[in-house]
Amino acid sequence: MNTTTNPGDHRAEGGAVSTASPRDYFDLMKPRVMTLVVFTACAGLVAAPVAMDPVLAAIAILSLAVGAGAAGALNMAYDSDIDAIMQRTRKRPIPRGVVSKADAYGLGIIASILSVMMMALASNYLAAGLLAFSIFFYSVIYSMFLKRSTPQNIVIGGAAGAFPPMIGWVAATGHISLDAFILFMIIFLWTPPHTWALALYKCGDYAAAGIPMMPVAKGPKSTRLQILLYSIVLVIFAGAPVLTGLGGIAYALTSLGGGALFLLLAWRVFNSRAGEAGSAEEGALYAVRVGDKAARDLFAYSIGYLTVLFAALIIEHGFGAYMAVPGVGG
């Protein structure tokens, strides 16, 4: 196409046509969240007692990743107003102005439909239904209703992020079992201490955007206590797979060691002044003031803890390393 300007050519230069690249659309899908979703879903799928065709399993996982990305795009479209206010989210594609809200909604809706459809084809209708529900739960229930209205937003909304291992399990087996529910509960209980640790050192960000995160609504002291309580419940519950026989010796050791360190870090947060008198407003995700370091450490470690926990399940069931814990197991 000829783009040189000719005399007398009054066509508008550029107009409203986007310069967004495919990478900008990919960023809308929250690739870091997708990574954790894929990983935990793999754990559920691999740990399931029924072996799935590997190609169909890969397509089911891909569907789940796209579904999670679709929910992320819908969330970013709806939250673009507060994303523009918060330092942490200011560089997302919509606040930067490279992708329009309408485009993000379009991407989210189309990707949602295709991912659920592909999940149904590759596995079963129950897994597809759960995927559809988790997308709906995250993008509508959490993003549109919970997030801006209650400090319990991420406690209830955490269910959306807890679905992937259950979906992976259901994709392989076709039904929801106690073990699938336990995997769901581990992520469900993990979400509050993980997210509140971040909220403690970014509470100024959330307050500016008017989001009633726990440190903003109830104060940092109450949040630190709740982080500790949720951490205790989480670490205890993380031992449940050992009791049902889902987790073997490797998982039990990982759960014990990882859980002990989790509790130690949660205790440090409880005794710290994290979230008090302002917080780190500038810089990257992990940039904090000295007083907030305990919260930052717990936030960073919690990701590793969940990863290692599910990695243990993958290694035990996917690589034949499973050895039942003597005296327990189903």
Add this chain to the structure above:
Amino acid sequence: MTDTKDETPKTDAPAATPSGPSAHAAFQAREGLPTGEFVKLTPEQIAARQRRNIAIGLSLVVFCALVFVVTVIRIGQNFAEAGAV
């Protein structure tokens, strides 16, 4: 699609006293009317649009391939089950 660049736009608004088709087009652009026919793309916009087109095309190809693969595997599984009965 026919090129409508030089057509006089149909509008109920009073005539904008254009001195020619191009001037009329500029008027439309100033008013922010999304005709699409009067926008002159910058090289960056053209390159970005091309990249997006390629990405959408590849996504469609991958989607079709996945549906094909799933269908083949499913048919194979059904045949195997039928044979086992």
